[in-house]
Amino acid sequence: MSSAWPPEGFVYGIDVARFQDSDGDGTGDLPGLETRLDHVAGLGAEWVWLLPIFPSLRRDNGYDVDDHESVDPRFGTLDDFASVIDACHRRGLRVMIDLIIHHTSERHRWFLEARQNPASDAGDYYVWADKPRDEAGDEPIFAGEEDSVWAFDPDAKAWYHHRFYGFQPDLNVTNDDVFDELVRIAKLWLDRGVDGFRIDAALPAMKAGPGETPADAAQFYRRLRARLSDARPDVVLAAEADAPPHELNSITAHEQVDAVVDFSLNNALFLALARGQAAPLYTALGQLDRSVQPSARLNFVRNVDELDLAQLTDAERQEVFDAFGDGPDDFIYGRGLRRGWRPLMGDERRFRMSLSLLFALPGVPLLMYGQELGVGDDPTAPGRDAARPVMQWRPARSGGFTTGESDLVLPAQRDGEFDFAHVNVRDESTDDASTLVLTRRVATLRARAGAATKPARPRILPHAPSVLALNLGGCLTLHNLGEAPAEVFEAYGAKPLLYERWNGHRLGPFGFAWFRS
Template sequence: MKNLWYKDAIIYSLDVETFMDVNGNGIGDFIGLTKRLNHLAGLGVTCLWLLPFYPSPNRDNGYDIMDYYNVDPRLGTLGDFVEFMHQARDRGIRLIIDLVVNHTSNQHPWFQSARSDKNSKYRDYYVWTDNPPKDAQDKVAFPGVQESIWEYDEQAGAYYLHRFYKEQPDLNTANPEVREEIRKIMGFWLELGVSGFRIDAAPFLIEPLGMENAKREELHNLLSDMREFVSERRGDGVLLAEANVSPDQIPLYFGDGDRMNMLFNFLLNQYIFLALAREQAAPIIEGLKTLPDTPHTGQWVNFLRHHDELTLDGLTKDEQQEIFAAFAPDETMQIYGHGIRRRLAPMLGGDRHRLELAYSLLFSLPGTPLLRYGDEIGMGDDLSLEGRTSVRTPMQWSNTQNGGFSTAPQDALTRPVISEGEYGYQQVNATTEQRDPNSLLNWMERVIRIRQQCPELGRGKWCILETDEPSVFAHCCEWEGNTVLTVHNLAKQPCTVTLKLKDFKPKHLMELFANRQYEPFDGNSSSIEVDAYGYRWFRSDSVL
């Protein structure tokens, strides 16, 4: 694959339902999203990741799908989708959509046929048993919310597997006919112009739980089959996997460059928050060193927050408690025993310096950065809402009715807009921030512009630089003879840090970006001044 466009991408994640409502029914729609494409293009976004927009009973934020070949009527029509695709393409914005094929809705015609007739060909589209194992309860996806992964269906006269909610029966991916359905779904949306898919719950797709005579290796090859199909249909098409797995399992998803193009960097994400809580660089260093090497075509997608909880399951209980104490001290801020259901701005107490530090880290780390809608303006959360919906409130566009999201009555909105407190739409919105040259929105546009000028960060060989300050994380990335070096101070105290450069001998360092204007760096010295929660980016023409 020669076109590695995703290594230079700026990915922005959103849910059509909560982004922009044009017809005034209180629900976001594709026409509204299309009207806001100029905002995204101006921000510097080059790739959108859309959460599920398919017809759905909406028992799980649209991840319970009834029809893979259509648009939820609440959000618009296929015609609206195609017009949106055309407009996005004109602005140089690609699209990745959610491919949710671990399960369907229990309202999907496949499942309705499967439960009503044992001889239906769709019976084997799902995983059934007469005697569910009693030792599988530790495999529930939502501890404390979900009681079991097996549900008895009276009409079917058997139990069906559901790794998520009971309304989401798992598909039998060992069945060749199910695999053919997956190819048809991908082919349909590729034909409409999407650039790839975010593979939901990738580890569950290839685990033979409850599947009789299923061979694990053959299930693993499903990832290769999907990649081959996408590459044949669209040479620059990509697959991005949601796979929160241990480091030793990661190579399974990249393969030899013949499986997933990208993986979410769940491991590093957790170490970043441990580092922010401790105000020390060591956890970031440990996280980076723990990551296995990726093939040439492989790429990490780095993020701070997304539409789900901030999961900390890769850390020890003591480390989890450190992060809870720093960023989610109230139990109402926590979820599933090892997660946090807050957005980044309130987690960091609205501290602009810490927010800039965190996002500067995000954009400078090796890999491709991901932003969640509203990150650019510092949106907050609504902890009065149930579960994960606390971080899924409507986008705040202006200080007008409903934050400019919709003209519908407040009680008709798909979810309440944040209207009170320091994160209310009256204070936090795109229009107000656009007019303020010192706003987070304008800062975000600037850091994205700088990141786009630094392909070294997405494509290069990275190296951690030793320092004499435990709070300072310094690293560099080299690509095609150019090197970008960044320095981040995670502590509340300023410092002058000495970099132990070893094999890296810069001839000249030019400052690209910083939290303020510093005195020019003296190339004859290895000492660099950095403010509290400060950051500095440099470019050098030297080689590692």
């Protein structure tokens, strides 16, 4: 494991396009981001994860990458990127960017060369067929938006494979030339000051396509680690891997990657919240502990995609849908919910408890921009954009995000419960009861407890099944996942470091408390 991991702080994810616009063109940019880094550092973050910054038409929020080696001109220049890196490092922030190994866009120079001759060396960067080949389990990621994993290219007069959108042809990572290119790209960004990478779709990328021999994930990431460590011994690799714990073990057991973005614990958390019982979360923690050590787990409640519940059974998923979905427009791809974290929770008390719980769970917290404020969403926005608001800095027309007009500003951000007037950094910074202040407090408690390197011991209390008790480093934490009060005699009379709805022996509905253990 890299000496730079695990952090005492947490990881803060930023969509540059939606964070801060410096020039009034309606799109966030790198110079704008640089002006807001004091806010990020002040939260207690230790890592900044920048969502894709590469040239792209942004049909898939930048993951439809046209060029792995450059910065999208809308975001700025490579000099602007260098300035952001320097500014982060001066504040003690490390930076990770996405390493997109699963696919490119159809506009990428590799694909432009490949479509001229699919049988050429360049053609072998992708997966081609004379006609679509169906295989069990080989289905579109975006069910309902894509009908097939094959698209016909009229120039190549052949079909190419794509698990994501049709404009995102899959890379053949079993090809050594592709592997070498990915290593070259990663080293290029390391030379530019990046400290690590979030590897998008890390396990799906290992399967090249129907009939192809899949790459061995453990071997692939072991080789990647070795090659990148030659350039930067403390490089950090975090793999996005929506898979059960036993599959995650293949890439964490021998520290091929430093961390996995953990969907299984995320899914168990929502099932536990739906039931108002700690048992699903307790069981998931036990299963993870046998496969992936806590320091190698990157925990989140909501990212800026859909709430993907693929780890649950059909019946369990329906429980979560019933508890958190308001109607058919909330559901997406047959597996998830597209609402944002704060609106999903409904009750503000449940949201604040879940925010505290994120920082109490064994592992490293991942917080996306704006979640420290309790930002809302907009169900009228198409698809996953519903949960992708722009950052809300002050109570102004566009929340301080831009001085111009922006198509990225959601209508609900101008009017409603979570609009700029009600939810913004300026006002929350000085409000002791705000979500922003709570975020700073739980981040500080977690860091002081040494939670990054000390073991955690979860417990369910027999007389309070809605409460998850966690001994985390130097803290005992209690979180009531239910809407009824719960008696907790184990902490009777103890003086809490931080609490909401705790009276010395009872946790109120969605109450929580942190104690020195």
